[in-house]
Amino acid sequence: MQLESMYQDIILDHYRNPHHRGLRQPYDAEVHHVNPLCGDEVTVRVSLKEVGGEPTVADVSYESLGCSISQASASVMTDLVIGKSVADAMAISQEFLELMKSKGAGEPDEDLLEDAVAFTGVSKYPARIKCALLGWMAWKDATARALEEASS
């Protein structure tokens, strides 16, 4: 059985007890993303604030319908980006994207990705990578829109 390499305890914990779940006020941008392969969907709200002249992630809230991987990934994502500067959060997001492209061979920076390193096994299964990325892509999109709003 290779199931445990994908469904690490960390992933199942986040799936059962998701962090930061639910849609909250206030927010600067909201997006709705779907995975057209399976119909999984996520709505993500992002709230930004200026800290020391730098845009920072004040809050990320979400509602999602989907498999354990997509649900857990969204939960881990909120842990990793809330409170970070947008630049740092984007760097983490990029690192996670690289990990998902690694076909199981990635050696992730645990200090940077924390619980998200548990998704290394998921990257071996091409059909599941989109599940793991759904929340992250929605967050990136919402953040880009929030920044656009702020600058316009």
Place this chain on the structure above:
Amino acid sequence: MIEPTGNRRRGEGAVFDVARIRKDFPILDRQIRGGQPLVYLDSANTSQKPRQVLDAMTDFYERHNANIHRASHQLGEEATEAYEGARIKVGEFIGAADEAEIVFTKNISEAINLVAYSMGNASALGGPARFALGPGDEIVITEMEHHSNIVPWQLLCQRTGATLRWFGVTPDGRLDTSGIGDLITPRTKLVSLVHQSNVLGTINPVRRIADAAHAAGALVLVDAAQSVPHMPVDVAELGADFLGFTGHKMCGPTGIGVLWARRELLEEMPPFLGGGEMIETVWMDRSTFAPPPHKFEAGTMPIAQAVGLGAAIDYLTEIGLDAIRAHELRLIEHTLRVLGEVEGLRLLGPADAADRGSAFSFTVEGVHPHDVSQVLDDRGIAVRAGHHCAWPLHRAFGVQASTRASFYLYNTREEADTLGEGIRLAQRFFADA
């Protein structure tokens, strides 16, 4: 190269020997996910290919390969005979009046799009009237259609101003025909419906709907992608005007599909794709077109794939479609029992074997369909998870996705049992984990 059909055995009286059939499919010997035997339950997605089909395609490439209809040499003659021979086999297989009613396409999606775009062209050109659509005209489909029998009609309605309407689905997964009198009216130009649902397995009463459509003056298109591989299908018995299916779901290769249409329709319909081989004469400012079926076969066609489809038809005919259907009916009854015994499993579609095919879509309480299929895959069981290109149907059932196990002539009861065990394993894994 073309076998006389009179000599073909239709499988009557022959014992259906699934062990022997399995030996024809090299891939079924594969071990996957760490040395486990493959349990292939994804034939509604694509079927596996028997040695006979692979050999026919290899033989074509090794001995007869050339372009068709335009090579002035022996290989060209042989290739043309092989390709046109496949057309004859397809025509006989579904009861076509003659082989000119068989248009090869790359798949059934292209077959349906061919009709939709031809109707769009007729609408833009002002006729012929029975294919031309405008505001006030209606196309009727059903809620259980595959996206390939929804989206082309949405696009056609957008282009022409026609209206798209549809039959609903009952809670037990049958077509809801209660509103047929309101749906099929003199405004209806075309009724396009699936013969057997790729999600529910439901076999629809096509003949009854076709008769109502014809009485209203409408044409009828049948999506037979999931029925032609599994049971005897006769276009005249169904009352179809158009019927599409695809090679890769019936033991043939990918890249080859079929549109059958009554000849007089193909003669009247404007072309879809323009290009080589579909013309009669070409000037710089205009062209005239070849008679059907060539009018609809622009460019170099998937020749070896047509030969492979012909070999697949020989293979299925040798075993007998009645025998395959009988085998699947036994599998259906058994699988319904197996799935019925799994607590928390909700079957989408008919729970009895009557008018039902061998695709089973289901949800499992507390475990997402993707996670169910992942656990099954870990045990070597290949199924599909998602909406199976039938998103509106899933919405009608109030589910976001499902897991689908689909069977074919090479599957066994033991594999259905393995599926049941796999689902229970998924339940335990996500309950304990």
